[in-house]
Amino acid sequence: MARQDRLELLEQGVGSADDVRENLTEMWLLNQRLGGVDALTRHLCPLLAKTNEPQQIVDLGTGSGELALYLARWAQEKQLDVTMWMLDVSARNLSIAQKNAEDVSNVRLLQAGISALPFANECVDYYISSLVLHHFTPEQMVDLLGETFRRAKRGIVMSDLVRGYVPLAAFRLIQPIFVRNYLTRHDGALSIRRAYLPHELLAMAHQAGIETARVYSHFPWRMTLVAEKASEDAHV
Numbered sequence: 001m002a003r004q005d006r007l008e009l010l011e012q013g014v015g016s017a018d019d020v021r022e023n024l025t026e027m028w029l030l031n032q033r034l035g036g037v038d039a040l041t042r043h044l045c046p047l048l049a050k051t052n053e054p055q056q057i058v059d060l061g062t063g064s065g066e067l068a069l070y071l072a073r074w075a076q077e078k079q080l081d082v083t084m085w086m087l088d089v090s091a092r093n094l095s096i097a098q099k100n101a102e103d104v105s106n107v108r109l110l111q112a113g114i115s116a117l118p119f120a121n122e123c124v125d126y127y128i129s130s131l132v133l134h135h136f137t138p139e140q141m142v143d144l145l146g147e148t149f150r151r152a153k154r155g156i157v158m159s160d161l162v163r164g165y166v167p168l169a170a171f172r173l174i175q176p177i178f179v180r181n182y183l184t185r186h187d188g189a190l191s192i193r194r195a196y197l198p199h200e201l202l203a204m205a206h207q208a209g210i211e212t213a214r215v216y217s218h219f220p221w222r223m224t225l226v227a228e229k230a231s232e233d234a235h236v
Helices: 017-033 036-048 066-077 091-100 138-151 165-178 182-194 198-207
Strands: 055-060 082-088 107-111 126-130 155-161 214-218 222-228
Touching (some): 017 036, 017 165, 017 182, 036 066, 036 126, 036 155, 036 222, 055 066, 066 082, 066 091, 066 107, 082 091, 091 107, 138 198, 138 222, 198 214
Parallel strands (some): 055 082
16 A cells, blocks of 8 residues: 555544544544554553653653553552653644543643654653654654654654555444544544555664664554663763
């Protein structure tokens, strides 16, 4: 499948506040049930558990914030000193994230674009993302990966869909059961067409100069980029 690069409806500002809330809720449920959450947390959580020192994590393109909240609650249960930053350029996404975060103390919300990160170098331990990478062109991806890795104190962990006809057909098959919202139906299918393949993601990470990058494939049709800084490099 050739990669397509068209704006999704949510990016264009389509939909009422209720439409957006329903869309983000459905996307979170799909992310839970179809392996998206596990694809990221199986790599990130062991890294966070390596230290009891305070850690700052930025969730890029947080959407409804549910992934950041999941990690914040997990950190509290493990008695880890982790602060989750929920970053999104969309005010309406952040209004939903703020409502979801009312009962969680170790989270912060920030409206900002991913291309202009408002954090000093090494202020953030890990930059993470889920279902965000496909929104960027290859050229933007190289810049994003290189910039976040350079700024991070410890590394980056980013998970996304894998492009293909089979995942697209599977998405259409599950729609009657799991997908009711028109934004989810349209943007979900387009997201699969916009997504990259594991070898493409790895090549872009290497092009960005990230020699430690590894891309792991996860069932069904997910992949996760993990790049850690060597301990001696984390303080350069």
